[in-house]
């Protein structure tokens with residue numbers, strides 16, 4: 359477990375991605391199954407509707423004492439006093455977030471190109487999303503499909519916490535952790551499951567299994 363990011367199973371959620379239950383129910387069931395941190399990623403809501411959703415989700419994350427991350431929108435993150443924000447290359451840069459939000463605890467930043475590891479934004483970020491590990495229908499505007507070799511390459515270049523995202527599931531979580539990722543982030547593997555609690559448990563047990571192998 360990374361000392362600066364003690365979260366190993368990361369749920370990235372939106373109302374749209376949830377198939378069998380409403381989003382808040384999926385969030386609660388998956389926390390019971392072992393999700394350690396949640397990001398609210400609503401790409402089609404205006405700021406005021408996004409804040410309402412975030413407030414409702416934060417009641418749940420607060421109840422279970424797990425961190426809430428807001429995707430893209432600093433106004434929403436500030437309004438709900440979230441634990442952090444996640445941004446990518448087309449969003450507000452981490453250096454600007456740091457200036458505008460002194461209460462922030464965690465800035466996540468997507469790594470799409472190897473060259474980014476040398477830029478100031480990566481220095482300022484608290485953790486890095488390796489985005490995507492595998493191409494996925496959930497997000498199609500991506501650049502590099504990193505794969506296992508990509509994780510190893512990035513692991514060798516930075517000590518920062520690494521979050522693996524993009525078609526992650528119980529079948530590949532263990533090898534991704536073994537390659538050097540600190541955390542597995544998922545949308546579909548939990549949000550489209552008929553049993554989000556069990557889906558989370560299965561991924562978590564794969565993550566733990568790998569840790570035991572490494573002992």
Ligand SMILES: Cc1ncc(COP(=O)(O)OP(=O)(O)O)c(N)n1
Pocket residue numbers: 370397399429430444445446447448449466467468486487488489497521523543
């Ligand atoms: C944990 C995590 N990693 C990567 C991303 C992707 O962020 P971004 O590149 O800004 O793309 P959008 O999610 O905004 O479409 C993420 N959200 N979370």
Ligand SMILES: Cc1ncsc1CCOP(=O)(O)O
Pocket residue numbers: 370489490494495496497523524525526543544545546547
């Ligand atoms: C938000 C995001 N960023 C990179 S891939 C991705 C979507 C991951 O979704 P899934 O877990 O369904 O492949």
Ligand SMILES: [Mg+2]
Pocket residue numbers: 429430444445446449
């Ligand atoms: Mg973004």
